[in-house]
Amino acid sequence: MASAREVRIRIRSVKNIAQVTRALQAVSASKVRKAVDALMHTRPYAEKAWQVLTHIANQPGKENLHPLLVSRPEVNNVLVIMLSGDRGLAGAYNTNIVRFTMERFINYPVPVNYITVGRKGRDMLIRRRVNILAEFSDLPAAPSFADVSPIGRIAVDEFLDGRMDEVHLVYTDFVNMVRQIPTIKKLLPLEVQIGDGRVQEYGEAERGLAAAYIYEPSGRQILDEIIPRFTALQVYQAVLESLASEHAARMVAMQNATDSATELAGILQLEYNKARQQTITNEILDIVGGAEALVGT
Numbered sequence: 001m002a003s004a005r006e007v008r009i010r011i012r013s014v015k016n017i018a019q020v021t022r023a024l025q026a027v028s029a030s031k032v033r034k035a036v037d038a039l040m041h042t043r044p045y046a047e048k049a050w051q052v053l054t055h056i057a058n059q060p061g062k063e064n065l066h067p068l069l070v071s072r073p074e075v076n077n078v079l080v081i082m083l084s085g086d087r088g089l090a091g092a093y094n095t096n097i098v099r100f101t102m103e104r105f106i107n108y109p110v111p112v113n114y115i116t117v118g119r120k121g122r123d124m125l126i127r128r129r130v131n132i133l134a135e136f137s138d139l140p141a142a143p144s145f146a147d148v149s150p151i152g153r154i155a156v157d158e159f160l161d162g163r164m165d166e167v168h169l170v171y172t173d174f175v176n177m178v179r180q181i182p183t184i185k186k187l188l189p190l191e192v193q194i195g196d197g198r199v200q201e202y203g204e205a206e207r208g209l210a211a212a213y214i215y216e217p218s219g220r221q222i223l224d225e226i227i228p229r230f231t232a233l234q235v236y237q238a239v240l241e242s243l244a245s246e247h248a249a250r251m252v253a254m255q256n257a258t259d260s261a262t263e264l265a266g267i268l269q270l271e272y273n274k275a276r277q278q279t280i281t282n283e284i285l286d287i288v289g290g291a292e293a294l295v296g297t
Contacts (some may be wrong), residue, residue, distance in 0.1 A: 004279060007272040011265055018261035021254045024089065028251035031141070032177070035244035038142060039174070042237055048086075066223040068156065068231070069188045072165040078112045079133065079164040081104055081187070081235065083171040083242040084121025086137055090246050091253035093172065093180070094120040100182035101170050103130065111165070113152060114160070117239065123164060139206035139239070145232070148239050152232030159188045171238040172245035178252060187234060190227060 082101050094133055098121055105112045116122040119137040126132065127189045134154055140147055158164040168187035232247045 001072060004272055004275040007268055007275055011268045011272060012272055014261050014265045014268060018258050018265065021257040025251050025254035025258060028247045028254060032244055032247035032251060034142060034248055035240060036174070039237065039240040042233070042240065046230075046237065066220070066227055067160055067188050068188055068227045069223075074113055075110055077164050078105070078108060078110055079115065079158055079167045080112055080118065080168045081115045081151060081155060081167065081238075082125070083169075083238055084118035084124075085246045086119045086139070086240075088120065089253060090250040090258075092172070093249035094118070094124070096181050097121060097170065097172055098124045100184075104117075104170070105185060106143050114153060117151060117242075143236075143239060143243075145236050148236045149232045152228070152235045155187060155235070156228050156231055164188075169235065170210055171242045173240045174244040174248065177248045180249060185230060185234070185238070189289040190231065195201055 013175055079099065082097065084097050087092065112130070113133045114125055115133055116125060116135045117137075117139070122132065122135045122137065136151060142160075153163075155167045159167055166186065169185045169187045173183040175181060
């Protein structure tokens, strides 16, 4: 059994750790609220952009409207944008998104290139010796659209130049504070279909689209402007989803760590009381034994 002094030192260390994890839990709780608010603020623009896009793309001759809407007859190269965190202490958040990506693309029939957002995911992919085309890290705590738009521009340029035939986006979808789901979305070529998951996500934009409208400027000019922006907007929303998921995962992990530290401190306190009681008992026995020896003498 450890001495009372050693147990007392361990109790002090565990309580200090509990204070740190409790502080991190409070910080993450504040950040996740801000991240969710930012996510909600992008929905009106995304809904209206998707409504205009679906209407134009469902007009006659949509196959020739824009190159980003055209599927390649043969897929030779694939680009994957993977979103992770820059810091740890978030439970299995970073590990789950990397494992999900690897399970999906490790045995892909064509070469796969990666754009990583987040230092943790980048480091894990480097250890797996995959081809990383670009990496983004140390994004602001509250990233703006301008901070994230270069990621979408790279994806669009790679697709339009013919170096990549498909672009996939892998991120963690924020459901609630205790549930975050790794998600994969086909980013390019942009598939505008009735009943597509993105239409349901951004609202019932497909209703009432049978009427024909005359757009000024032309529909092609509108698509040239809105499709690259909408592609970057999807990346931006995925970043916000991932940030909210990361903060929520960190908050839950720190709460569990705080609870575990508090429980461990209680167990160590009982061990300390037993060690202290044993020490007192030994001292009493020594005194009694000494007294009996003096009486015998």
